[in-house]
Amino acid sequence: MSLQKSVFLSLFFAGFLFSISFYSCTFDNEEELLENFICDTTNVKYADLTYIFSDICSNCHSSTFTYRDGILMDSYNNVKASINSGRVLPAIEHQEGVPHMPYNLPKLSDCDLDKIRAWINSGMQENK
Ligand code: HEC
Structure with missing residues (x-):
């Protein structure tokens, strides 16, 4: 694999992992906010x-x-x-x-x- 290709692939993978972790954090917060908001x-x-x-x-x-x-x-x-x-x-x-x-x-x-x-x-x- 060329150097360029492997750098691209690792960046792509890191970005993918980052977006997953970012997404799950946002989701938790929204869930919490929502629950407090609608607590009846x-x-x-x-x-x-x-x-x-x-x-x-x-x-x-x-x-x-x-x-x-x-x-x-x-x-x-x-x-x-x-x-x-x-x-x-x-x-x-x-x-x-x-x-x-x-x-x-x-x-x-x-x-x-x-x-x-x-x-x-x-x-x-x-x-x-
Ligand atoms: C996994 C088992 C378990 C669950 C689930 C559980 N308890 Fe307990 N409970 C215990 C045990 C064991 C003790 C005794 C703890 C001790 O003496 O250190 C205890 C003690 C207590 C006591 C006495 C506290 C005191 O002042 O001595 C109360 C009140 C109580 N539980 C209420 C609840 C309530 C309400 C729930 C649900 C929200 C609950 N428990 C869920 C196991 C459980």
Whole structure:
């Protein structure tokens, strides 16, 4: 391969890699912005949060698991009782001095936390 040709090829390849990484960064940011922009905290009801409580928390905090630290997140009544124990918010807000939830998993998004707080503040309605 001529020198000219290989220089051209490496530049082309570098440009290709750069555009991929640039594209994925932009995409992440847009996704984040979009999520914050459309975070809807009005009239949140239990069913709006089961993608967190049932799909994430109940993997560890349900009656089928032996280690759940007294916290059950697998039904409306159990979620309510757990939140009323006062231990859920500090854990999911990653406050100091308490175990951070979900355990060993990324923190819930700001929008998820806002929705949970809105739901608690409006009296933890099951349906609305
Ligand atoms: C992968 C398993 C797992 C998942 C998922 C998980 N937890 Fe936990 N949870 C644990 C373990 C283990 C402990 C005990 C931690 C400790 O004592 O260090 C715990 C403890 C807790 C506690 C007690 C904290 C305290 O003050 O002692 C709360 C509240 C809690 N979890 C809520 C949640 C909520 C809400 C979710 C979903 C957002 C969640 N957990 C997801 C495993 C999990």
